[in-house]
Amino acid sequence: PVQTNEAALNGNGVQKPEPRLNDPDTLARQIVEKLTYSIGKNPASARKYDWLRATTLAVRDRIIDHWFESADRFAEEGGKRVCYLSMEFLIGRMLRDAINNLGLTEPVREALARYGVELDMIELLEPDAALGNGGLGRLAACFMESMASTGVPGYGYGIRYVHGFFRQEIADGAQVELPENWLVHGNPWEFERRNASYEIGFGGKVSMIQEAGRPARQVWRPAERVLAVAYDTPMVGWRGRQVNTLRLWSAQALDPILLDAFNSGDHIGALVESNKAEAITRVLYPADSHQAGQELRLRQEYFFSSASLQDIIRRHLEENDNLSNLADKVAIQLNDTHPAVSVAELMRLLVDVHGFGWDEAWTITRATFSYTNHTLLPEALEHWPIHLFERLLPRQMQIIYAINAGIIREAAQEHGYDDGQVAAISLIDEGNGRRVRMGQLAFVGSHAVNGVSALHTDLMKQTVFRDLHELYPDRIQNKTNGVTPRRWLMEANPGLTGLITEAIGPGFLDDIEKIIEIDDLADDAAFRERFAAIKRQNKERLANVIGERMATSVDPSAIFDIQVKRIHEYKRQFLNIIEAIALYDQIRSHPERNWTPRVKIFAGKAAPSYVQAKEIIHLANDVGRVINADPAVRDLLKVVFIPNYNVSLAEIIMPAADLSEQISTAGLEASGTGNMKFALNGALTIGTLDGANVEMLEHVGEDNIFIFGLTASEVAQRRREAHSGRSIIDNEPMLREALDAISSGLFCPDSPSRFHSLVSNLYNNDWWMICADFKAYWDTQRTLDDLYTRQDEWQAKAVHNTARMGWFSSDRSIREYARDIWKAGPGQAG
Numbered sequence: 001p002v003q004t005n006e007a008a009l010n011g012n013g014v015q016k017p018e019p020r021l022n023d024p025d026t027l028a029r030q031i032v033e034k035l036t037y038s039i040g041k042n043p044a045s046a047r048k049y050d051w052l053r054a055t056t057l058a059v060r061d062r063i064i065d066h067w068f069e070s071a072d073r074f075a076e077e078g079g080k081r082v083c084y085l086s087m088e089f090l091i092g093r094m095l096r097d098a099i100n101n102l103g104l105t106e107p108v109r110e111a112l113a114r115y116g117v118e119l120d121m122i123e124l125l126e127p128d129a130a131l132g133n134g135g136l137g138r139l140a141a142c143f144m145e146s147m148a149s150t151g152v153p154g155y156g157y158g159i160r161y162v163h164g165f166f167r168q169e170i171a172d173g174a175q176v177e178l179p180e181n182w183l184v185h186g187n188p189w190e191f192e193r194r195n196a197s198y199e200i201g202f203g204g205k206v207s208m209i210q211e212a213g214r215p216a217r218q219v220w221r222p223a224e225r226v227l228a229v230a231y232d233t234p235m236v237g238w239r240g241r242q243v244n245t246l247r248l249w250s251a252q253a254l255d256p257i258l259l260d261a262f263n264s265g266d267h268i269g270a271l272v273e274s275n276k277a278e279a280i281t282r283v284l285y286p287a288d289s290h291q292a293g294q295e296l297r298l299r300q301e302y303f304f305s306s307a308s309l310q311d312i313i314r315r316h317l318e319e320n321d322n323l324s325n326l327a328d329k330v331a332i333q334l335n336d337t338h339p340a341v342s343v344a345e346l347m348r349l350l351v352d353v354h355g356f357g358w359d360e361a362w363t364i365t366r367a368t369f370s371y372t373n374h375t376l377l378p379e380a381l382e383h384w385p386i387h388l389f390e391r392l393l394p395r396q397m398q399i400i401y402a403i404n405a406g407i408i409r410e411a412a413q414e415h416g417y418d419d420g421q422v423a424a425i426s427l428i429d430e431g432n433g434r435r436v437r438m439g440q441l442a443f444v445g446s447h448a449v450n451g452v453s454a455l456h457t458d459l460m461k462q463t464v465f466r467d468l469h470e471l472y473p474d475r476i477q478n479k480t481n482g483v484t485p486r487r488w489l490m491e492a493n494p495g496l497t498g499l500i501t502e503a504i505g506p507g508f509l510d511d512i513e514k515i516i517e518i519d520d521l522a523d524d525a526a527f528r529e530r531f532a533a534i535k536r537q538n539k540e541r542l543a544n545v546i547g548e549r550m551a552t553s554v555d556p557s558a559i560f561d562i563q564v565k566r567i568h569e570y571k572r573q574f575l576n577i578i579e580a581i582a583l584y585d586q587i588r589s590h591p592e593r594n595w596t597p598r599v600k601i602f603a604g605k606a607a608p609s610y611v612q613a614k615e616i617i618h619l620a621n622d623v624g625r626v627i628n629a630d631p632a633v634r635d636l637l638k639v640v641f642i643p644n645y646n647v648s649l650a651e652i653i654m655p656a657a658d659l660s661e662q663i664s665t666a667g668l669e670a671s672g673t674g675n676m677k678f679a680l681n682g683a684l685t686i687g688t689l690d691g692a693n694v695e696m697l698e699h700v701g702e703d704n705i706f707i708f709g710l711t712a713s714e715v716a717q718r719r720r721e722a723h724s725g726r727s728i729i730d731n732e733p734m735l736r737e738a739l740d741a742i743s744s745g746l747f748c749p750d751s752p753s754r755f756h757s758l759v760s761n762l763y764n765n766d767w768w769m770i771c772a773d774f775k776a777y778w779d780t781q782r783t784l785d786d787l788y789t790r791q792d793e794w795q796a797k798a799v800h801n802t803a804r805m806g807w808f809s810s811d812r813s814i815r816e817y818a819r820d821i822w823k824a825g826p827g828q829a830g
């Protein structure tokens, strides 16, 4: 075997490779080298896809140089690491982001041009890494990029799904789900690490053992075991200063094939084990707003939690004598409750495997974990039936009971809690067929718990966590979300980035809050004009996409009024569609008026089992078909639904919006992050006082954002009073006529009753306050119509939006987490 040692590595023996040079000549040469020797193609016969791969590999080499530097630096500094556990990372494409952050965009463009290859063309061939559903997963991706950009030693831990978020097609107006296959051509960004693999157990029994000279202890003997194998992807920060690691786990059987079974002729049975194991990481659950409640989901959650904790512990023990200082060296962030079982699993590892006493283990656990809540929707809160939990994870269930007993004892003895109060904080919900409440588990197992906007954090204290907040009043804090300005401004909107650089210099690229320096230029007519011209180009680009994908022509001089996000009743795409129908009616009744032309653009996916959300998609498409074909409205109104919304499409859409729709029923959108991306790119917002809209209002000022509708407390009040929509509809002719048009089958003559239940829900209940908010929404839209005709004013407000959004950078969010929760990263003792 080859022996290596320090002296040989650093001395004359094995030489470190020379770091790669970044000039176009070297890049051009190395891209062709990759094409030839790694891909086996010559430049003359290479296809575009081969060029993409070769370019990716050449860029990857440069990332690796920085990656090793970062790893060496952490090891030397011995500081605290941050582990971000998330079931979802909605990354999107990686090449453009990597070369942008390495400052290689122009050199790579030039290198490729020498072979007649266009960078912009090959970038489009990269599949999106769509390992997430929506806001929560995209936030995790922004946070990974910002940790690397701000110098926080961050490790993402998640699942390497073979099939990411489904591909959406629209057939006859309805959503169709197709499997997504991002790995079919291999994934050049990842490195398989077979040496980092861990056994994960399920089921089986727990027994007490007593060994001579040792206290009695519990031993779990799982009935099933699978292997978690690591795949690492480097995540490059701005200017390549730091490269962090995203470690995703893939499940494999310990025995890939049962040879005995195979040899005795049972060819299918021989593969059962391996199929069952691999199923754990085969597909992302496509639900973002209700808990899946299925065994496979709980297996996924435990699988990646246990693998990540075993990995964290192994690494810690390589550098430290024991685990008693774990919390000084590692902060573990639980991204929602999906990894909450980690609390019980870390206790198991500390107590059963590493011999800690219960109390010390609990102190370490609580000091190590922190937890972010992303939704208050009751149907989304995770709670597992006890019988399922106990069968799959018997030891973890015992530990949860023991944790619960301790919390209840504390509440009763020290705070005098009565039975009712105890039931409210208990980790076990006794009311609903006995379930484990994962939110409660994450809360009690963490030293810090946070919401994702100021309003959401307040509501957490008042609603889901009211009782635990009373018991632990210092634990909940706010960390308002942010978005990375590299992907969402520099890469998505190079035109605007160039204009701002020209105006105020490049300082804002390193510190996005400096973008405020363009604020005064809102009064500068020449600047406004150039700002507007860039918006116009971005709208033309989107209009082309709409033309190509949907064969619908839209006029870039109309208001581009855009709502893109998951489809959900609380997000109220339905309200937006009803307003479109009302406008359609008005344009036809009053053709003589001066209507401001508008294109209403929708995109987003519905959970496959969410019937109402799918009806809303169907309605948007049906309404679009009728309105777009009606010569009576000419180009005054168009309604388009762009299929298959994903990160890459968002990068085209965000810079092309005049108007951003953030119209959730107040109190229900935890934060929103699309709202921030739009405004950063100069869209005005029409929105409710919900989520981070509230803070956006504070930053951009009330003249530059268009707020309407009930507040969160008014919504709660009206819900208590149980209004129906009927009395409002009866008194609001425009609303009534729009609903009548839907009910009459005007938009779906082939199946006139298609939307009856959508409409009758409004009459009976109006739970989402669509009727209650309709008039305010309509009026605000007309104010905006009017404003759009005064382009100077509109564009000045747009400039103010871009200028004042610096605070909504995920760099700011990450610095706050690092300072207040993790105590890690630059400037933190660790």
Ligand code: 8GP
Binding pocket: 133, 134, 135, 136, 137, 139, 287, 288, 289, 290, 336, 374, 375, 380, 452, 481, 669, 670, 671, 672, 673, 691
């Ligand atoms: C989302 C919230 O709905 C959104 O307001 C927020 O901006 C985002 O998280 C990031 O904080 N929540 C989810 O995506 C969510 O709860 N998803 C889980 C069920 C998968």
